[in-house]
Amino acid sequence: EAQVTQNPRYLITVTGKKLTVTCSQNMNHEYMSWYRQDPGLGLRQIYYSMNVEVTDKGDVPEGYKVSRKEKRNFPLILESPSPNQTSLYFCASSLAVGLQPQHFGDGTRLSIL
């Protein structure tokens, strides 16, 4: 089944404790991206990747890191999480950016205390 898989689905952690949210897709998609969703603000892009080893900042990259060592995986890293990063996070992929729809994972609800 074609899908985008995120883990974990839920995480409660404390300020400053490094964490990684994994994202994997099995559709051989070139483009992958991370979004955070906050009430009233919609989906805001954090980082995106056009292909292996090619990443760039979205609209809200501060406090986040990403890597794209393999085509299928695009982890989101919070080196020193803070409470303002408490949010619902979505990973998405598409065959190519532009004329193709985004396929979203099921989301990760992150709470930073």
Next chain:
Amino acid sequence: GENVEQHPSTLSVQEGDSAVIKCTYSDSASNYFPWYKQELGKRPQLIIDIRSNVGEKKDQRIAVTLNKTAKHFSLHITETQPEDSAVYFCAPGGSNYKLTFGKGTLLTVNP
């Protein structure tokens, strides 16, 4: 970057009525115009999209219309049903790698 605005932010209709949500954008080079539906607690999913060489596309009760000159496109839902209740997002794109979503429209269909 792309400036994307959706209106209205909330919309309440009676079952069977029509609903229209409008998305305006700033990048005249945009050439792909999708609409996503996000049900409560679920992930966003594409429901319909249109490309710039087409003015309108219809799929059963939903349709998208595009006005490239005025830089806006709209989602039309006819004969609304309670299961249409969700948040709808637009995300015009195609001109660069960064994607900007609208802030969303909460549609409530009252039985």
